[in-house]
Amino acid sequence: MEQNVEIHRISSEKVEEFDALLSVFEKAFEMEPFVRLQHTYLQHLLKDDHFLAIVASAEKTIIGGLTVYILDQYYAQKKLAYIYDLAVLPSHQRQGVGKKLIEFTTSYCRERGFEEVFVQAEGIDKHAIDFYRATDPTGEQDVVHFQYLLKPKTF
Secondary structure, three states: OOOOEEEEEOOOOOHHHHHHHHHHHHHHOOOOOOOOOOHHHHHHHHHOOOEEEEEEEEOOEEEEEEEEEEEOOOOOOOOEEEEEEEEEOHHHOOOOHHHHHHHHHHHHHHHOOOOEEEEOOOOOOHHHHHHHHHOOOOOOOOOOOOOOOOOOOOO
């Protein structure tokens, strides 16, 4: 089990922490090279009430984290939290860091009256599916995710 891991939400004044989290995503998701957006945009995102960035750090170094989009509903007044990305540096994986991130996020959302936290994993990503199953979810759905890339039309 990872020792001395601290979990916290990134405040809008700590854009450098968000940038460090993006580096974790870049390494864990093998996205190199990853083009970074300007710090002013990242700070704007961190100020948005419908976005959360949560990090895990050890010895003042960001080793993992996740991002959450907060969704308003029309079926209920309680919000939903959608975990979009979650990653831990390979050298810190399988040490409980990811589970601590999930626990922090669900507690954070529960304390604020959210109805649900949900996350998706691609069917071919067996490691992610096994990980989420090990975090003791209250349910699991078998869904198919569709996307619509919005490319400009050419005539």
